[in-house]
Amino acid sequence: MSVLINKDTRVVVSGLTGKTGTFHADQCMRYGTKIVGGVTPGKGGMMYSGNDKVQFERPVPVFDTIADSVSKEGANACVIFVPPPFAADSILEAIDAGVETIICITEGIPVRDMAIVRARLNETGCKSRLIGPNCPGVITPGECKIGIMPAKIHRPGTVGIVSKSGTLTYEAAFQVSNLGYGQSTTIGIGGDPINGTSMLEAVQMFNADPQTEAIIMIGEIGGNNEQIAAQWLKDNCKKPVAAFIAGTTAPKGRRMGHAGAIVTGKSGSAAEKIATLKDCGIEVAPTPAQIGKTLLKVWGK
């Protein structure tokens, strides 16, 4: 067991024939991910096997629409690499094609476009789950990697990791692996103000997953995602949880790289988040170098 993706997940790549899409689709396939198709409007019907820099191990069929890849190849996950002006359109296309798990890597999507996507996801009868945008993706080590994270730092195991930040996720996964443990699934939910899956939904999935024995939650300034997850964990989760919150030194009113990482007034500050997490009995790592060690401490390992 794991959450969201496993060895049977059938992935279609939106933006496959672009530079970024090609590079990462190749990396994912070499990891063992079942890439069953790519979507590039106008190139449907061709078999694609890479560009002058990257050669796939085997050619991948290209479709004009995501719906075609679902009906012809049974795709049940879609990873999106298309540029920001077109990314929300791709997400909506995947939702309408009935794709269960949509993972959007693209950074820089207009907030208004994401508000429309969110309204669509909230509609009754919508079966899709969106991860991201502006995220590294999802990996179930040893089975399936959908995203841009370096494969080497992950090991199969029982720690569920959820994070708003890409490189901090790598930091946490690497520490867990180096301490002799591994990850059930690692989810990057992204640092945008409006995204598909919240911190709360991610920890709920980990709580329900029998393979996941312990949880790491990595947050940052902006919004109140972390506090909501913490309140829920306090009342519903018996698994050990460790956390880290980035941005203690971030100045007020400035956007720290991620579109969503901003302290407005008194709300969204790291201090406020850390205090709430601690009140909920969650151990917060004092530095980003001690995330792994902090988890082992609460885990009793």
Added chain:
Amino acid sequence: MNIHEYQAKELFANFGVAVAKGAAAKDVSEFEAAVASLNGSHVVVKSQIHAGGRGKGVFKDGFKGGVHYAKREEAVEIAKKMFGNILVTKQTGEAGKEVKTIYFTEGCDIAKEYYLSIVMDRASGKDVVIASCEGGMEIEKVAEETPEKIKKVFINPETGIQPYQIRELAFFLGFGEKELQKKFAALIKGLYKLYASKDCSLVEVNPLILTPQNDIIALDAKVSFDDNALFRHPDILEYRDLSEENPLEIEAKKFELNYIKLDGNIACMVNGAGLAMATMDIIKYYGGDPANFLDVGGGATEEAITAAFKILLSDENTKGILINIFGGIMRCDVIAAGVVAAVKNVGGLKIPLVVRLEGTNVEQGNKILAESGIDITTASDLDDAAQKIVKIVSK
């Protein structure tokens, strides 16, 4: 992206939102004509800077108030005192901001003041109109002390603001009377249309006023835009005022680097926004003070890394540099080559440099640094790196 009040008012007028008549002047020679174009015995003289709290601000030479209600014959003299002067408000920091534009508006008689804004609510993913009868006050303060005086109306971005929502707001603000309701509806519809069609991240009117003649007018205007959406609004991009931005931050943007200048003395270069923030935090945790936030992102080229390193060196406060890279898409060898090129380019490194590389191509990266002959302290992990740079700089 932020814009000036006079630009925001221009947008308001374009969208049918009532504002007091005004004229902006960017040179002393334009002051007389600007005032002459306005009616009435009084003129409001307003300093234009990208920061709030102007009214209570103080100029560096001691002149008080960035906004003055003046007799029309005194307006030009007051404007001259503001122009070219540095205005310090609680939002500008001690350095203050130079006033390069003066906005003159006709004076309005005020019967009552209100607050009105539109923002995106992150939690629900909906637009939210925030209204209050406590105009001219700091809205965060009102929200904290008297939350019952604030009304929030959530709007589905797919359908936009509906008539019943406009009525709800009108009744709350006391604009229930038929004529007033009509005027308020025109105003809020215009504001919402501006907000939605131009990808605003904030539209704020504080205060919104009711005049004794029963007109509803936006007395102040604050509008900011979603940077991610500027690509589809070339008209809005025209409003950008580069002199309001930090020159180092402008330089960084050219190379698609995320750079924010801070007040400390330990510069840092990191990949990933979360890790970049966490690196600042850990410097502080071990007793140091970060000089900046810098996320070089995942796709940076050697040239961008070189540019980034030069930006860090050009900050006079920098006493040491910490490079922290966890290579994913970003390769450690690209970082290393960029740093070596930058050091050569500036004719050698005069301040201490601590480097922690991890992840993709870490061996090649370390090799490039080791063979470069540059004096570099390497670190095994982030704790080690932060402790080393803090120790070296505090010596």
